[in-house]
Amino acid sequence: MNRIFSGIQPTGNLHLGNYLGAIRNWVMLQNDFECIFCIVDLHALTQPQDPAELRASTREVTAAYIAAGINPERCIIFNQSMVSAHTELAWLLGCLTPLGWLNRMTQFKEKAGRNREMAGLGLYAYPVLMAADILVYKATHVPVGEDQKQHLELARDIAGAFNRRYEREFFPLPEPQIFGAATRVMSLRDGTKKMSKSDSSDYSRINMTDSAEVIALKIRRAKTDPEPLPADVAGLEYRPEADNLIGIYAALSNLSREAALGRFAGRNFAEFKDTLSELATDVLGRIGGEMRRLMADPGYIDAVLRKGAERAAAVAEPVMREAQEISGLLRP
Template identity: 45%
Template sequence: MSRSAFSHLLVLSNASPSSLLYRPRIPSRFFNNRRHRHNFKCLCTLPPSQSNEAPLQSSSPSPSPSPSPPLKKRIVSGIQPTGSVHLGNYLGAIKNWIPLQDVYETLFFIVDLHAITLPYDAQELSKATRTTAAIYLACGVDVSKASVFVQSHVRAHVELMWLLSSATPIGWLNRMIQFKEKSRKMGDENVGVALLTYPVLMASDILLYQSDLVPVGEDQKQHLELTRELAGRLNFLYGGRKWKKMGGRGGAIFKVPEPLIPPSGARVMSLSDGLSKMSKSAPSDQSRINLLDPKDVVANKIKRCKTDSYPGMEFDNPDRPECNNLLTIYQLVSGKTKEEVSQECQDMNWGTFKTLLADSIIDHLHPIQVRYEEIMYDSAYLDRILVEGATKATNIADATLNNVYQAMGFLKR
């Protein structure tokens, strides 16, 4: 994702998560020291010890206790409120959140703290935050299954970031590709410290909730690698027996999260350049379809989008990136398979296909836009959802934060 999207999501098939792992380069010195090798204990729940008293005899056998339902694995994800949520954010992330709600414990938040790492409009921030939250709900996020909240409403994000920063080598941050690219564009004199430390805040977002899985796109792999390295580093420096001596339970302080890589086709490209990702920060609004664009605007953007001079339509031709992108968008909004789209569109000219694509996008976005208007009209409902989501998130986050403070030696509040 661009920095506007915290992650892109993937619906898992029957493949085990371990088959999808992206292994970071955690320094081997964290794990090769014989003294600390066994510090991280399995925190399984043990059955209660048996009583020495003989059980009462019964004429009928005791019923077997029903097994406890397995705990769901946890996923967190979010999107920045700067700019308009566009088709790339939706197809690459939000749309995929919906089925995940039934499989995982899910927390979806609006990452407003990340939004201030670059110049922004302060008067628009709160408005855009509410708009983004309403779009989450309009797209199908079900608050009976998932928590929706605003990042800055859970203060533990910033507190944990500071604690993590104390153990983050500056060299790890200097190697971040996105920082290098954006600081080069802005000039070193104008770059804020927050742009450099942005990945530490992202690590805080993930580790705070003891996340099991993190959806990532190609441009966020490096940030997740840093998160995994920080989890390993803090576990080594302060976990295990060291934490137990501080009065804690011992073992690992943080779960080391695993990545979920989005399927091919989830990466939606710009309408004006098939080699660049659709982005909120692109200077031209013509480069993207915003989820709230009226139907005449959608039709006009598709009519004017960049194409090529080749006959017919085809996927996966490296000389035709725009064709591949527009076919992919059609596939995703129509719900058809790649093979069905190929067969349907292979002999179409650009005029016919653009009309088909525009109509499909308009039809797909219409119910989202109707639901969005309903949610925004009932401001009390939206406020209640965000308060409830922040309360639940705070309960989880504070438990992690208190453990970190304890393990790092702070005086108990």
């Protein structure tokens, strides 16, 4: 069976974009793939983190996975730092990765900003650890958004470099599992920017733990324009906020944008927002309630992570041992 690997950083409130862009799709994938879903806490350390908040966020992401419908008995759910093979393989792969490949990574340039000389090695080498995350399980498919597509291409290049160096087809070249543009959720305050947990305004996003009242309030306050909704998608081209809200409605109701507009063409945003609020609170309200219930029992969450780490290590450690032997390293 084909194997999926993917993960989310525990760096703050999970939001509607995380759900529609990733977690909801993973729920569907678990029926057709062997799935490994990680909370990538080592990646989170590439930016300063409060230790207590990092632990709490790790449990929150775990709760979100389970509350959304990912079955911890069917899938492997664990946090990255519990399986040492990730960092061990990252060193082997880093020794094969030319600096020129890493210098092309646009996400490092964006996150490091103008102060690149003070950026940490972890941020620079992030794509190598991501490659190790994938390859240590010999994953065949990786669900990625557009912002991670370049990193997956690098993971394929690194896998190929290892295979060529040691003249064997050891690592598969993982394929991207990319979901459509309808899952790209933008800020409720600026339709040209991606919805983000780092945005200073909480009204820019719908958090997965928001109450029904808060979700409705945020949708009512979402930025729009004075024109009625158009009859076709072409009419959304220069209306980013309208396009975003229609995209959210379409994704939550499992409709195309065209079908969603067919229901609301010519109507004003007040009517549309009422309907969108009902839909969003129905979907996310149930998930948020279950998340809060799960987070009230940290012992259960920690047990899921421990069991998941044991299962993950059972897959990763034999791959790691063989990679070390192939590389010429003596083992006890």
